[in-house]
Amino acid sequence: MSGTSTNQEQPIVACITVGMLEENCYLYACPQTREAVIIDPGDEAPRILEAIKELQIIPKYIINTHGHFDHTGAIDEVSAVYPVPLAIHPADVYMYTDERISKRYNLKHPLVEREPDILLKEGDRFTIGVLTLEVVETPGHSRGGVCLISQPYCVFSGDTLFYRGIGRTDLEGGDYEQLIQSIRNKLYTLTEDLFVFPGHGEPSTIEEEKHENPFVTIEE
Template structure:
């Protein structure tokens, strides 16, 4: 698996381009901003976009979705419970100094238990609410990879002081990831750098609290 991380915008959000090594098709996860930068990278790599996956609909994760679709024709997969936000982000995202944002009506809605087959991968959709009401994680177990959005970070977790967030729900979601995937699994998060479940199990104070350590 070839994973390229792009850190984008004022919030320094991570988008991930995923493909088979040398493949001409790729998937982008959470393109939050700077569509021209992403499009230039696609051209340099010689890839076409097979799909756009969204973990949740906070503005820093969806800011380039509409522009990428317009430029590439790639269809969009969005958590079903947050589709109205993607359709009209400015109705709920009133952050001083940010926006306005282009909305998009996605072609596909996902929920936990679904499988999204794109670019030679079968992305398992894992329900991981807490940071947002219907947040999902995209898992590739055979590749040992989780694209966790804003659920789990290096030494931290997603914030829960936003509308629709809930700390206990987020902790339960993280616990479900720890139960389901092994410690060697690489976590590709929406902010900061990649980590592993094993590293977070040993060092993350929030995870240690979940484990009762």
């Protein structure tokens, strides 16, 4: 477990980097109630479960920023211990049971056995203690890509925006122009001091990426 913040007044943020693609699973919790959301449990379920235990948090939701296997592979194992509502955008639900993906990467089929309980859409809100996560649709990396904004603290950007990078658009459902517009119109318009917690790699801020990201420049 890395990148853990447990300041008594700040949200609890724990990053567990898992799997062969080094995907970032996040635990985001209210410091007062210890209620939490599990974001993108992609692999190595025992490590995720151990982190939940160590932090003494209470999962209320599992949320996927998108449906790629490296972000969903541990859902069933985690759900066996914490059978909380599962949320994903409807455009990416098919990836849970897409046999082509399982065969291509030699993964179990179906990749995710349980069905989602919540189909995400723009403006949906999740409350965990005193914290709120708002869903913003950011297609481009996949058709159903979303980011999760928690004002005034952070945004979980999935594979939309990285530290000095952007998500791939050469996979099924990817669209380069759509991704660029998602970043410019949905993320770069956010408060600049928000931390950006991406699906891979190290964290950043909105301000840093607006000025330093070589792939998406600010339109004058």
